[in-house]
Amino acid sequence: MLQPRERHIVAAVRDLDGANRRELAELTGLPRTTVTAAVASLIARGLLTETDGPAVTRRAGRPSPTVRIDLSRKTVAAVELGRRSQSVSLMGFDGRVLSRADIEFDQAQPFEAVAAGLAAAADTVACDATEVSAMVVSVTMPFRRGAGAPQVPMYSAGEMHFAPAKARRPNWLLTDPSAALTEALGIPVVIENDINLAALGESGHGAARGAHTAVYLSVVPGFGAGIVIDGRLYRGAGGVAGELAHVSVREDGDLCVCGNRGCYTTARRNGPSLADDIASALGRNMSLDEVIELAAEGDVAVRRWLADVGRSMAEPLAGFVTMLNPDLLVVDSALGSAAAPVVEGLRDTIERRTSPMTFQGLEIRPGQLTASAIPAGAAVLAAQRYVDCLVGLTPSRRLGGLGAMG
Numbered sequence: 440m441l442q443p444r445e446r447h448i449v450a451a452v453r454d455l456d457g458a459n460r461r462e463l464a465e466l467t468g469l470p471r472t473t474v475t476a477a478v479a480s481l482i483a484r485g486l487l488t489e490t491d492g493p494a495v496t497r498r499a500g501r502p503s504p505t506v507r508i509d510l511s512r513k514t515v516a517a518v519e520l521g522r523r524s525q526s527v528s529l530m531g532f533d534g535r536v537l538s539r540a541d542i543e544f545d546q547a548q549p550f551e552a553v554a555a556g557l558a559a560a561a562d563t564v565a566c567d568a569t570e571v572s573a574m575v576v577s578v579t580m581p582f583r584r585g586a587g588a589p590q591v592p593m594y595s596a597g598e599m600h601f602a603p604a605k606a607r608r609p610n611w612l613l614t615d616p617s618a619a620l621t622e623a624l625g626i627p628v629v630i631e632n633d634i635n636l637a638a639l640g641e642s643g644h645g646a647a648r649g650a651h652t653a654v655y656l657s658v659v660p661g662f663g664a665g666i667v668i669d670g671r672l673y674r675g676a677g678g679v680a681g682e683l684a685h686v687s688v689r690e691d692g693d694l695c696v697c698g699n700r701g702c703y704t705t706a707r708r709n710g711p712s713l714a715d716d717i718a719s720a721l722g723r724n725m726s727l728d729e730v731i732e733l734a735a736e737g738d739v740a741v742r743r744w745l746a747d748v749g750r751s752m753a754e755p756l757a758g759f760v761t762m763l764n765p766d767l768l769v770v771d772s773a774l775g776s777a778a779a780p781v782v783e784g785l786r787d788t789i790e791r792r793t794s795p796m797t798f799q800g801l802e803i804r805p806g807q808l809t810a811s812a813i814p815a816g817a818a819v820l821a822a823q824r825y826v827d828c829l830v831g832l833t834p835s836r837r838l839g840g841l842g843a844m845g
């Protein structure tokens with residue numbers, strides 16, 4: 440347990456993203472000698488660490504050692520229950536990939552088997568010397584802290600079908616299983632949406648480092664967006680902020696699986712079906728990976744298709760960009776070098792559909808973490824929750840939509 444003044448100091452280190460002792464004394468209002476003694480004790484207990492030179496050049500003059508939160512000894516098992524594959528990565532809280540393995544995981548099993556499967560996944564990547572400190576499970580459906588995956592009627596071709604809804608939302612996710620999994624596994628377990636994690640990964644360790652308001656745009660697994668403000672995930676009141684696929688763009692369009700009409704996802708085709716479109720246009724079968732490869736090689740038709748995807752995304756995005764005023768849009772990490780034409784199409788159309796004052800400060804970039812955006816996001820989330828737990832949650836943090844961690 441931390442003393443109140445120690446909590447104060449750790450919170451200041453977190454908020455400044457690394458600080459020297461003088462800055463800590465100024466920010467906390469504590470005497471310099473008190474700060475020095477507390478920092479020494481926190482370093483000795485492995486909670487803080489010290490590096491040479493300043494974190495950020497905030498002042499002129501001789502650089503003094505920077506105190507940071509020590510994340511080097513903590514690890515998180517990032518379990519990805521993806522649409523195309525399932526895997527587990529052991530990540531340092533500082534974002535290092537320590538090991539990774541593919542797994543087979545049946546989401547339709549009862550809770551006890553799910554818990555056993557997740558424990559086995561953690562064992563797969565843990566080596567004897569490394570203790571797994573936490574687990575983050577990435578799921579493909581929207582997920583609301585404390586409630587689970589939202590239960591919405593799912594429709595198909597105008598008729599209600601309950602079976603697909605069940606298939607999309609496995610029983611163990613119908614209520615939030617975090618607390619039960621935490622108890623079963625003996626480490627904090629958190630469930631999070633995959634696109635939110637990719638957004639957080641790019642924010643902490645990729646293309647969106649240092650951005651104030653970053654919006655991550657997913658294309659490959661499905662259309663969607665993850666919003667990161669000041670390094671923190673913004674989930675919205677119901678945990679479904681950024682559901683780009685379900686922005687209605689055609690009032691008289693097709694009925695969507697969500698029950699709305701003319702959603703963007705009904706009007707445009709995303710990753711896997713995009714590959715089918717390109718394949719039929721080129722007259723041969725092609726996987727998404729092949730499409731990405733062709734784009735990287737400069738194939739004109741494929742690049743044209745991807746630029747069109749970028750242009751079409753501006754339609755549901757333009758109003759949102761105007762309202763939110765982000766400084767950065769990051770395009771799907773999984774697209775790799777095939778993201779460039781999407782970025783071009785997006786930039787071109789967003790510029791035309793937003794005012795100069797909105798567009799002026801907006802950057803649009805491809806994601807950097809081609810294969811590891813989601814595990815990197817799991818590391819960021821686990822580290823943030825660990826530090827929040829150390830210092831105790833403040834009201835402003837709670838407004839950011841973070842629940843307490845066990």
Ligand SMILES: [Zn+2]
Nearest residue numbers: 685695697702
């Ligand atoms: Zn919809």
